[in-house]
Amino acid sequence: MDRACIFWGKLKLDANEPQKVRCLPLAAHSLDVAYVLRALAELPGFRRALERAAGRALRPTDLDRLAVLATLHDMGKANLDFQRQIDPGYRQKVGHIRAMAAILDPEVGEASLFNRWLEALPPEFQDWFSDDETAFSYFYAILSHHGRPVKFGGKDEDRRRSLHGWTPGPEGDPFAAIRELVAWARGVFPLAFQEDPERLTLPDSPAFVHRFAGLLMLADWLGSHEHWFPIRPVTFEERLAHARDVVPRLLRGVGLDVRSLRPHLGRIRSFEERFGFPPNSVQERIEHLDPEDDRTRLLILESETGSGKTEAALNWFFKLFAAGKVDGLYFALPTRVAARELYTRVHRAMERWFPDPLERPVTVLAVPGYAQVDGLPVSQVLPAEGEGNRWQEDEGLRLHERRWAAERPKRFLAATVAVGTVDQALLSVVKAAHAHLRSVSLDRSLLVVDEVHASDAYMTHLLEALVRHHHRIGGYAMLISATLGASARQRYLRAAGGAGENVGWASAVEAPYPRITLADGSGLAVPSGREKRVRFTLLPLAQKLEEVAAEIIRHLRSGARVLVVLNTVSRAVSLQKMIEAHPDLNQEWLFRCRGHQGREVVTLHHGRFAPEDRVILDACVSRRLGRGSEGGPILLIGTQTLEQSLDLDADVLITDLVPADVLLQRVGRLHRHNRQDRPEPYRQPASCFVLVPEGDLSAALDEKGNVRTAYKALGYGSVYEDLRMLELTRRMLAGRPDVVIPRDNRLLVESVTHPERLELLADESLPWRRHMEGREGADLSKGIAANYIVASFDEHFGEAEFNVDGAKVTTRLGADTLQVPLSRPVISPFGQTLREITIPAHWAPENPPDEVIVEAAEEGVEAILRFGTHLYRYSRYGLEVISDGKGNRPEPEVV
Structure with missing residues (x-):
């Protein structure tokens, strides 16, 4: 020794x-x-x-x-x-x-x-x-x-x-x-x-x-x-x-001391200089808010999809940062793909504001498996461990300073500017390891939470706790939503100590939209921008995908760009396979990406692709259906991954039945751009077809108010647990098929999510009453579970215990996955070399081994993978479960 x-x-x-x-x-x-x-x-x-x-x-x-x-x-x-x-x-x-x-x-x-x-x-x-x-x-x-x-x-x-x-x-x-x-x-x-x-x-x-x-x-x-x-x-x-x-x-x-950066912003005096275009009405309202006004420490921005809320939030960060009110930004999104899509826009804004790369905030994509720093993958910019251990005045090693926050997920929030998932922020206020590290890192930043909804009680309770804590320590927060109900808005205001009285349904419907609400509850009405007329048609084909395929082909023959968004991956994959086998299909209509050895690969879009392939898929979606893309008939089938952040434009939307607030998100991809080549039958109004079962949803409930198994396969009672919201949405669209957005957004959302409306169905039948009681009991249980794991920063050390499993918390948030190495590299259908695979935690065996065994692989086509007792296939359809060793298949999930 x-x-x-x-x-x-x-x-x-x-x-x-x-x-x-x-x-x-x-x-x-x-x-x-x-x-x-x-x-x-x-x-x-x-x-x-x-x-x-x-x-x-x-x-x-x-x-x-x-x-x-x-x-x-x-x-x-x-x-x-x-x-x-x-x-x-x-x-x-x-x-x-x-x-x-x-x-x-x-x-x-x-x-x-x-x-x-x-x-x-x-x-x-x-x-x-x-x-x-x-x-x-x-x-x-x-x-x-x-x-x-x-x-x-x-x-x-x-x-x-x-x-x-x-x-x-x-x-x-x-x-x-x-x-x-x-x-x-x-x-x-x-x-x-x-x-x-x-x-x-x-x-x-x-x-x-x-x-x-x-x-x-x-x-x-x-x-x-x-x-x-x-x-x-x-x-x-x-x-x-x-x-x-x-x-x-x-x-x-590492980007924690940003005082030297502020003087560089003095030369940029207007919104147009910051972004290269004049502000719209939403952005104009944010531009004139005063950072010195204490009421602006919480902003709730409600505006329709595609109305420039991202730039409004970035502009607010600019103003707060320049005024010395915040030292950083954490932009929280609901999904990894949404975060990755937004990261590029945020990084470009930083490049515009800070042209000198040596005098620019560190910008991190804070998503495990997708992490980037300053626009580059972490693997390209972090030095090897041996190099990083030598203290030298070497330019390459100095990169390590800027990339420090991206090395581990625990440190993501320490970056000057980070774009990531909301679960990373929520983990700062739960009794899990390193909550204090996450929390104190977030203290300094403007917290922006995008696409806030009110449909999940567990998430809402945790987000309330986050808003409450962040406001209490003097932080600044901005909540963004196209579809936030009045009840949820009032809860967040109460969390920040503002006026959060309950609002009746009639008053909620009359509230201005778009709207900016300040921490004290006062609101600023915002003039509406471009209106979009949408005609909703209910198709009783939810359980008849083969007939949906015929409906799709009808629109493709008319030259339409058709977007299909279904509630589960299994439904999306099934429909994709049906349409590919349809005798009337022109194969040129199918969405495809360049794949292995340059060949075209027909595919769809969902969350069960490897991260390397998701990058390829998202880029293909943007090229084929994004701004400036060519016209002509095309079919893209996918899941919830298509309803958030991807900037795509469809002539026709076919969607599973979902609550009205989610439906509005999906409709945001319909007639998103002002295209001149839109086929004549699809110019006005925009066409949205909603797949529903035959009859009302009372048939989906048994005598105890539970959702029948056949309906869970549609995402009813599984992905979207409260059938009251689904049934109220169905009835609203049946009685009011023609909608003007954003004028009718309030009416749609409040008619489906407001507590007064949800209580109406309970009087119709015993199954509906029991379903309501079950949902209220489940929401209460979720609230109790969330409150149990919320950290109390008012207990003395020595008394406080943070014994919550952070992995279980992220699982409850739908954010937990396992990144497991493959026993040997596999060439994916999209030409990427996969050395690990991402598996949802609920798809994994109870005692997962250290690696996934590649049992068989056809280069660039498919691979058969074994993970303990579970068998999977990875192909152009993504990751599919073949067997879990017991003959079971997983429940449908949000992806």
């Missing part, structure tokens, strides 16, 4: 010579992290949140004291049994957090060790805390820097495992090592130890301690990275000089 390394904070083993060890002294590593935390706390966004939580302004003395506490975050590493792990043969190992159990566990801790620990700490600590409970909360917070609040469980095993290592040995005295940490802290943060004329203690608010804990987690991530903080023996003077030189550059490089 290399005794010269004791007491070490970081180790690096030589891959070629395992016996050779490089080490960084514990005091040096502790200084690195503390210096980063001290610098982070000075940054405007973080400081604003800290001061909000504290309830007072923070002084340099306060920040120095926090930095001293950060110096002690790894004090458990002073335990000699931890230190002796440098010897590969040493077996009495202990983790550096649990090492503190013998000292700080109130149930089994040793009083003698606790007293020795107190003696090693600065005597000035007695003036830093208002009471013992607050002091212990801070100490438990600094021990929680690995992601979860520490709570010792009174386990005698923890005490026994850590007890021996606190006894002085030949290597030295553990408490002397803690005293060395204090000595280094005295040399760096002197204000902490000077007598305070104001006699103020550190803030005792639990909310403040939680913000401090999150900032420490972030500081530990940064301060532990060997790229910036080399692992080598150093003196105090050497490490302090290094920190003073590196940390300011580091925070600018």
Whole structure:
């Protein structure tokens, strides 16, 4: 064992010579992290949140004291049994957090060790805390820097495992090592130890301690990275000089310190200069909002699909960023494909506003499996680990600074500008690991949540919690929707402390649309832009896909671009196969992409394609049906992936029955562009055909109000759980087939989602009443489940427990997938080399193995894959389940 390394904070083993060890002294590593935390706390966004939580302004003395506490975050590493792990043969190992159990566990801790620990700490600590409970909360917070609040469980095993290592040995005295940490802290943060004329203690608010804990987690991530903080023996003077030189550059490089960027925006004075076109009415209203008006800390923007809400949100970010109100942007979308599609637009805006790439905010696509930084895949811009471990003034290595936030999903929210899925933001307010890291990173940013709906009680409760917390710490948020009901709008206003009284159905229908609502509930009406007339035709063919195929061919013969959006992948794939086999089909009408070896591949669009292939598919959709694309008949079949973010234009829409708010999203792809080559029969009004069962949906319910299995295959009761919304939508369209958008948006949405309307069906029959009771019970259960996992930042550390499985949370949000390596590479139908496959968690075996076995593969055509007991096929139709080993197939899902 290399005794010269004791007491070490970081180790690096030589891959070629395992016996050779490089080490960084514990005091040096502790200084690195503390210096980063001290610098982070000075940054405007973080400081604003800290001061909000504290309830007072923070002084340099306060920040120095926090930095001293950060110096002690790894004090458990002073335990000699931890230190002796440098010897590969040493077996009495202990983790550096649990090492503190013998000292700080109130149930089994040793009083003698606790007293020795107190003696090693600065005597000035007695003036830093208002009471013992607050002091212990801070100490438990600094021990929680690995992601979860520490709570010792009174386990005698923890005490026994850590007890021996606190006894002085030949290597030295553990408490002397803690005293060395204090000595280094005295040399760096002197204000902490000077007598305070104001006699103020550190803030005792639990909310403040939680913000401090999150900032420490972030500081530990940064301060532990060997790229910036080399692992080598150093003196105090050497490490302090290094920190003073590196940390300011580091925070600018990773995009956390953005103060130098703001002056570059002064030259851009108008919306038209920012985007290259004049603002429409929605964008004009946002342009004239005042960032200094506290009511603008929450904006709810309701406007029809395609009305420029994205640019309105980006413009609001521009104004807030230039005014110093926010230091970043997180743009949250409901799906990965929506986030990836929007990312390109956001990145182009950053390029326009900041032409110099060295003076441009870091822009991250925060989606696992699709991650990009500054427009490039992460794999192309991050240096290899070995290169990243050398501190050099090399331009290639400096890229590592800008790309730091993209290395791990936990850090996505730390990017200056990030576009990702809403689940990443929601994970910042649940009792899951690294919630504090996510939360404190989000504190500094404008949170934009796009395509907000009110159809899922679980999601709504979590989003309310996120809005409540973000507003409470002084953050700015913007919720965007084409179809938000009044009840949901009022809930979000209440979450932000605004006027959130319930609104009756009649009043809700009369509310202006489009509309911008401020945090106090006041609204700004927005003049409507271009109107679109839509004629809805109900086709009783939901259970007769073969007849739907004939209907599609009728429109294709008339020269129409036909978009079909179905509720489940299985229905979409079945219809695709039927239409391909139809005797009257002209094969040239089918949507296709260039595939392996340049051949054309007929396909469809849904969420069960590999990420590499989804990039190809989305680009094909944009080329063939996007702005400026050629006319002529074409058929594109897909699922919910087509209703969000993709900028495509269809002459005819054929859709499964969905709630009115979702239907309006789908209709947003109908007559989206002002095309001159639209076939005459499809010019006005726009044609939308809705597939419904024969008769009303009461036939879908059994006597207990449950949805019959045959109807679940249509997405009723599975994808869309509340049949009341489906039936009310069906009746609305039957009685009012001609609709003008956006004029009638309010009427459609409120007539289907408002609580007063949902109660109407309960009086018609016992099955409807029981279905209503079942849905209300399920929503209540979802609300309880959501409230259970929501983090309370008002509990002291030592009491708080974050024991929620983050994977299960993302599963409930529909965002959880497994990215599993393939046993050998496979060439996809679209010519991509697949080395891993994305499998929905609910399609995976109970105990998933480490890789997917490629049992058979025809290059560029299909592959048969085995994952434990499950068998799959991957082809031009995407990923399909052949068998789960028990003869079962998965339930329909939203994809």
